Amino acid sequence: MAKPKVLFLLSPGWNALGKDSFSHDSYEAVIHGRDDYAPGDITYFSGFRPAPGFLKTLPNLQAVFSLGAGVDAFLVDPEFPRHLPLTRFVNPTLAHEMAQYVTMHVLIAHRGQREFDAAQASCEWKQRMLARASRDTRIGILGLGDIGGSVATSLLPFDFPVSGWSRTRKDIPDVKSYAGEGEMDAFLAASDYLVCVLPLTPATRGILNARLFAKLPKGAVVINVARGGHLIEDDLIAALDSGHLAGAVLDVFQVEPLPVESPIWKHPKITATPHIAGITDPMAARDYVVDCVARAESGKPLPNLIDVGKGY
Secondary structure (H helix, E strand, O other): OOOOEEEEEOOHHHOOOOHHHOOEOOEEEEEOOOOOOOHHHOOEEEEOOOOOOOHHHOOOOOEEEEOOOOOHHHHOOOOOOOOOOEEOOOOHHHHHHHHHHHHHHHHHHHOOHHHHHHHHHOOOOOOOOOOOOHHHOOEEEEOOOHHHHHHHHHHHHHOOOEEEEEOOOOOEOOEEEEEOHHHHHHHHHOOOEEEEOOOOOOOOOOOEOHHHHHHOOOOEEEEEOOOHHHEOHHHHHHHHHHOOEEEEEEOOOOOOOOOOOOOOOOOOOEEEOOOOOOOOOHHHHHHHHHHHHHHHHHOOOOOOEOOOOOOO
């Protein structure tokens, strides 16, 4: 019996990896752009951001395994075959990296480290107390799924009051749970730092906008590690320039790579990083695909299956 063929679409950061990195005895690995293949021979697809319309050119495709934590890049394709099972990559290491990133930047802002960096550059001995005690600095996590929960619990040891908002009530020890649209305003009012880790869906696209920023406390800091599509960038810059928001940390953007002409690059209140808060480990990704193929071939339920209608 012929092995199923898995077509891999690798990210540019994985260009140094060869077929051996993704091969397994249970399937034949095919690397898009490197290996010749007949579209009708492909059984499964695994990757990040296929071009719109690409997946419908694979007539015998049986399932799609996203190599990222989000699947919005698939669902924005109007021609995505919505009858196919679609899974997302869930990995503890990825969640821990995201939590590390958020914790690092919360502490940098909370401790005023950028001010001390500037003082060092000018050889200035500048001592000052913290602007606000940790116990009085409220962290709000917008989205309390696997990654959001990890972020929330990572911040607790630093004595920050931590809360989270999600569509449904969550039970995470020492993290206050807000749920549903009716509790969103109260959640925002209690967020001196707002961390977005929501999935990108039609309901959440553009959620970080002027209306939302106005509901945050004056001097709040916004951190977006979810998707660039959540943020209206012009609204953020306006809120920063007005003084309502004190700062922002952005790891994701409407257009990636971030265009050189973007004002985000040089804005004094924005820290920008190139979508590196959490990076999928290739070996963990290979193990995930092996598991997905084994389940699909034996008729078992796939892990982390997406509700295509909801987008997560």
